[in-house]
Amino acid sequence: MKFKLNPAPNYHCGASTRKVMLELTVCLLVVFAFALFYQFTAHGIGNVIHTLILMGSALVTAVVCEVLWAILVAKENPLDYLRDSFPWVTAIILVLMVPVNTQVYPVIIGTIFAIVVAKLFFGGFGTNIFNPAAAGCAVIFSYFATSVAKDVVTGATPTKTIAGTYGWIINQQDVLDKFMDQFGGMFGLLTGMHDGALGETCTILILVLGVYLVVRNIIDWRVPVFYLGTVFVLALIIGLYHGAGLWYPVFHLLTGGVAFGAVFMATDPVTNPTTRAGKIIFAIGCGLITVLIRVKGSLPEGVLYSILLMNMLTPWIERACVGVQYNMGKKVMPLLAGVVAVACGLTFVVSTMIAPVVPQPPKKPSFLSETQHLSLADDYSADYPAKVTGKTKDGSNVIYTVEANGYAFGHYDNAQPNVYNVTIDTATRTVVKVEYVKFSDTEYVGDTTKDSRFMSQFEGMSIDSTDATVDAVTNATITSKSVMSAVQAAINAARG
Amino acid sequence: MSLFTGPMRKHVDGKKELTAHTEVVKVLAGEKVYIPLISMGSTKFEVLVKEGDAVCVGTRLAVRNDHFTVPLFSSVSGTVLGIEKRMHGSLKLVEHIVIANDGNYTKKFDIEPLDYKTATREEIVEFMKNSGMVGCGGAGFPTYVKYNPANKIQTLIINDVECEPYITADYKVTEAELALLVEGVVAMKKACDAEVAYIAIKETKKDIIPVMKEAVANVEGVEIKEVPDVYPMGWERTLIYQVTKKRYDRLPSEIGIVVNNSTTALSLARAMKTGEPIVSKMVTFSGEALANPANVLVPVGVPVGEIIKQLGGYSKENVHIIAGGPMMGKTINNDQFVIHHAMNAVTVLEAKEEKEIGCLRCGRCNDFCPAGIQPVRINNAGRIKDIDMLEKLEVARCIECGMCTYVCPSHIKVTEGIRRAKQVLAMAPKKGGK
Ligand code: SF4
Ligand code: SF4
Numbered sequence: 001m002k003f004k005l006n007p008a009p010n011y012h013c014g015a016s017t018r019k020v021m022l023e024l025t026v027c028l029l030v031v032f033a034f035a036l037f038y039q040f041t042a043h044g045i046g047n048v049i050h051t052l053i054l055m056g057s058a059l060v061t062a063v064v065c066e067v068l069w070a071i072l073v074a075k076e077n078p079l080d081y082l083r084d085s086f087p088w089v090t091a092i093i094l095v096l097m098v099p100v101n102t103q104v105y106p107v108i109i110g111t112i113f114a115i116v117v118a119k120l121f122f123g124g125f126g127t128n129i130f131n132p133a134a135a136g137c138a139v140i141f142s143y144f145a146t147s148v149a150k151d152v153v154t155g156a157t158p159t160k161t162i163a164g165t166y167g168w169i170i171n172q173q174d175v176l177d178k179f180m181d182q183f184g185g186m187f188g189l190l191t192g193m194h195d196g197a198l199g200e201t202c203t204i205l206i207l208v209l210g211v212y213l214v215v216r217n218i219i220d221w222r223v224p225v226f227y228l229g230t231v232f233v234l235a236l237i238i239g240l241y242h243g244a245g246l247w248y249p250v251f252h253l254l255t256g257g258v259a260f261g262a263v264f265m266a267t268d269p270v271t272n273p274t275t276r277a278g279k280i281i282f283a284i285g286c287g288l289i290t291v292l293i294r295v296k297g298s299l300p301e302g303v304l305y306s307i308l309l310m311n312m313l314t315p316w317i318e319r320a321c322v323g324v325q326y327n328m329g330k331k332v333m334p335l336l337a338g339v340v341a342v343a344c345g346l347t348f349v350v351s352t353m354i355a356p357v358v359p360q361p362p363k364k365p366s367f368l369s370e371t372q373h374l375s376l377a378d379d380y381s382a383d384y385p386a387k388v389t390g391k392t393k394d395g396s397n398v399i400y401t402v403e404a405n406g407y408a409f410g411h412y413d414n415a416q417p418n419v420y421n422v423t424i425d426t427a428t429r430t431v432v433k434v435e436y437v438k439f440s441d442t443e444y445v446g447d448t449t450k451d452s453r454f455m456s457q458f459e460g461m462s463i464d465s466t467d468a469t470v471d472a473v474t475n476a477t478i479t480s481k482s483v484m485s486a487v488q489a490a491i492n493a494a495r496g
Numbered sequence: 497m498s499l500f501t502g503p504m505r506k507h508v509d510g511k512k513e514l515t516a517h518t519e520v521v522k523v524l525a526g527e528k529v530y531i532p533l534i535s536m537g538s539t540k541f542e543v544l545v546k547e548g549d550a551v552c553v554g555t556r557l558a559v560r561n562d563h564f565t566v567p568l569f570s571s572v573s574g575t576v577l578g579i580e581k582r583m584h585g586s587l588k589l590v591e592h593i594v595i596a597n598d599g600n601y602t603k604k605f606d607i608e609p610l611d612y613k614t615a616t617r618e619e620i621v622e623f624m625k626n627s628g629m630v631g632c633g634g635a636g637f638p639t640y641v642k643y644n645p646a647n648k649i650q651t652l653i654i655n656d657v658e659c660e661p662y663i664t665a666d667y668k669v670t671e672a673e674l675a676l677l678v679e680g681v682v683a684m685k686k687a688c689d690a691e692v693a694y695i696a697i698k699e700t701k702k703d704i705i706p707v708m709k710e711a712v713a714n715v716e717g718v719e720i721k722e723v724p725d726v727y728p729m730g731w732e733r734t735l736i737y738q739v740t741k742k743r744y745d746r747l748p749s750e751i752g753i754v755v756n757n758s759t760t761a762l763s764l765a766r767a768m769k770t771g772e773p774i775v776s777k778m779v780t781f782s783g784e785a786l787a788n789p790a791n792v793l794v795p796v797g798v799p800v801g802e803i804i805k806q807l808g809g810y811s812k813e814n815v816h817i818i819a820g821g822p823m824m825g826k827t828i829n830n831d832q833f834v835i836h837h838a839m840n841a842v843t844v845l846e847a848k849e850e851k852e853i854g855c856l857r858c859g860r861c862n863d864f865c866p867a868g869i870q871p872v873r874i875n876n877a878g879r880i881k882d883i884d885m886l887e888k889l890e891v892a893r894c895i896e897c898g899m900c901t902y903v904c905p906s907h908i909k910v911t912e913g914i915r916r917a918k919q920v921l922a923m924a925p926k927k928g929g930k
Contacts, residue, residue: 008818008825010825325865
């Protein structure tokens with residue numbers, strides 16, 4: 001008979017962190033399964049294989065890092081260490097946060113950074129300050145954003161499109177319709193059948209899992225609710241300011257990593273404040289930063305950075321929420337009211353600073369230049385010497401044959417001048433027409449000046465004018481000047 | 497659910513079925529009984545008998561003589577053998593008066609019965625003091641102190657909640673002597689001049705509630721209050737908040753409330769009727785490591801080991817033997833400690849080791865802490881001896897209810913951390929120097 005001592009209590013509710021993490025893992029795998037399903041239906045088996053490779057390499061990397069750490073640094077049995085350190089959760093979240101066309105090596109580097117730097121250097125599970133997965137993703141997005149896997153197919157994502165093309169705000173119905181159609185409208189955004197980071201697209205699935213996790217007491221409802229609530233309200237403010245409808249805040253909730261971040265990342269207890277009041281402030285902060293980064297930073301994704309920034313503020317929030325919790329309301333309310341006021345104010349200010357961008361179809365350059373105007377007031381003979389070589393009379397019309405240097409001079413060996421016939425009516429003292437006799441400049445470029453759109457500009461030009469202008473041909477400004485120089489020479493001859 | 501606080505309480509598996517419906521076992525004392533000279537941690541007693549004195553059941557043996565007055569009485573008849581130091585249920589070495597039991601249980605009570613119906617308020621309070629009435633919920637706080645006539649009291653709450661897991665002693669006592677309980681409640685109500693007395697009982701005790709309601713049907717100003725089956729519903733603060741939705745700073749009398757345990761009320765009624773002080777106790781012996789869990793009616797001063805032997809012994813090799821219930825009771829490293837007059841349970845559980853892992857910072861301990869403080873941060877601040885933080889976190893409010901350890905998914909011994917933090921704070925130089 002042995003009587004063992006143990007400080008009270010000697011009773012336990014049976015909950016365990018291992019079980020909690022297991023359930024969380026299962027939920028994340030459900031999201032991953034959807035990602036595989038979407039990649040298969042939208043892009044085919046190639047994408048599925050690449051996605052599996054990404055997940056596999058992240059998992060292996062995470063586990064290898066921790067095993068090495070356990071052996072070399074912590075000097076513990078690696079299996080025991082792994083069981084209570086849960087590296088796979090970080091790996092899975094990280095992969096779900098990256099787009100499908102991410103290459104394998106950035107994911108491995110990101111995972112190493114997440115596990116070793118963001119987690120183990122800080123003392124391992126429970127003492128890390130930054131959400132490891134978010135830190136790892138930040139590394140991937142900052143340094144490897146451009147390295148995409150070539151054989152993997154993907155398309156435009158809603159957030160990248162609205163950020164890149166529309167400046168994060170749309171207030172015209174036809175523009176909106178065109179934009180939304182790419183992603184199957186609101187319903188498409190809700191069900192996630194569009195491109196985006198692997199795990200972030202299917203909002204409805206993420207929310208259902210969130211409800212499950214709340215019911216199971218694995219995450220605190222306050223974090224996702226206040227996070228999403230803040231994003232909604234702030235986006236509503238921006239939307240109202242710009243006359244966009246209710247779709248706008250809803251769009252913010254349905255796209256990018258907002259739902260995924262609110263349910264799976266911002267709720268990470270290790271990097272949250274421990275009090276409920278603190279969690280609320282944390283979540284509001286995340287929402288605010290997400291919206292600001294999105295619309296003002298014009299980055300497609302603010303979620304990641306908002307969580308990392310708020311992680312940094314967690315100790316400060318903790319300090320503000322100290323004391324007896326049922327007296328906390330009084331203590332925290334002013335702070336909370338302050339945070340809300342600042343959030344709304346900032347967002348309003350920011351709304352005034354952004355403007356909707358309506359994308360224009362790229363204009364084909366016009367044939368005649370809008371900027372290069374050739375005037376009789378200018379003397380072109382210096383650069384493009386011209387001389388009259390012949391003169392024929394036809395009634396009141398006089399036809400001057402003029403040689404003028406063009407593009408060929410200075411560019412080609414054995415350059416020859418262009419030769420023109422400039423017809424001038426001496427009775428009305430106006431130019432009748434200008435024609436080529438011989439073209440010597442670049443073929444298919446300078447010879448566009450033969451086009452009547454250019455040549456007809458000289459018809460009716462008075463020889464007594466000192467400042468009549470014609471527009472040069474956009475692609476052949478030098479040859480155009482050669483023509484002008486010839487016309488000037490003829491006019492000078494006609495004036496006598 | 498409140499925005500900033502958790503539930504501050506939680507349903508725990510009560511394991512009441514182990515003993516709620518088994519026969520009460522009457523255990524007689526062996527050759528010797530040992531009356532511990534301790535009351536709420538104080539061992540300042542004036543001993544009134546000497547070696548060789550003949551005593552009866554009800555003979556006054558000693559009186560606590562510091563700022564509280566608590567007399568102790570003999571639970572058997574026989575001869576005083578002297579004083580011996582033994583391990584007590586509070587895990588301290590304490591002096592015990594040893595009495596050789598003659599087996600006759602001759603009764604001769606040193607206190608006079610009192611008819612509460614004709615007695616004045618002051619007389620009832622004086623009687624509480626002389627008869628050694630103490631809180632029978634485990635702590636043993638002297639009852640008369642709460643009835644100080646200087647306090648203006650509106651509400652008396654009789655605590656029949658019994659929220660500690662495994663314990664069913666109050667339930668058994670209530671079931672057996674309901675009429676006497678009601679008399680005790682009426683006497684207490686008179687003693688504090690309250691307008692109303694509530695007898696609080698868990699709503700899950702479906703079988704006994706109708707009977708109790710009937711018993712108080714014709715008693716003016718006494719009502720049955722059903723309360724949820726959560727822990728620690730039997731703690732004063734939690735119970736008062738449940739019944740009145742009021743919180744207080746230090747003592748319930750601030751808001752005109754007195755709380756007393758039901759067995760205390762019943763013992764008071766018995767003493768008033770016959771002059772018999774608390775000489776025997778209904779004690780729940782329960783837990784998975786006992787062969788036959790049961791409620792035991794036993795004289796005060798009998799070693800726990802003797803009782804367990806009579807019940808059929810242990811069923812496991814490595815056990816925790818706990819004086820009290822598993823949430824708040826202390827484990828003792830032998831079974832020779834005795835039943836004392838404020839004790840209501842002995843719990844024997846199989847000893848298992850659980851590996852502690854890193855704190856998840858999940859905040860569950862905060863959410864369920866009935867005192868509303870932040871155990872996780874107190875634990876951490878205690879480790880690094882951050883005195884300033886410990887004060888801000890109001891560690892003194894902790895009642896060591898055990899909830900924080902109970903809920904911790906990482907199996908951290910948070911409650912023990914809080915105890916350590918309290919010590920750190922106690923040993924720190926007081927602010928302002930000197
Ligand atoms: S033991 Fe103390 S700190 Fe822990 S839950 Fe109970 S009252 Fe709160
Ligand atoms: S319940 Fe345990 S793991 Fe959770 S915050 Fe409290 S001490 Fe940490």
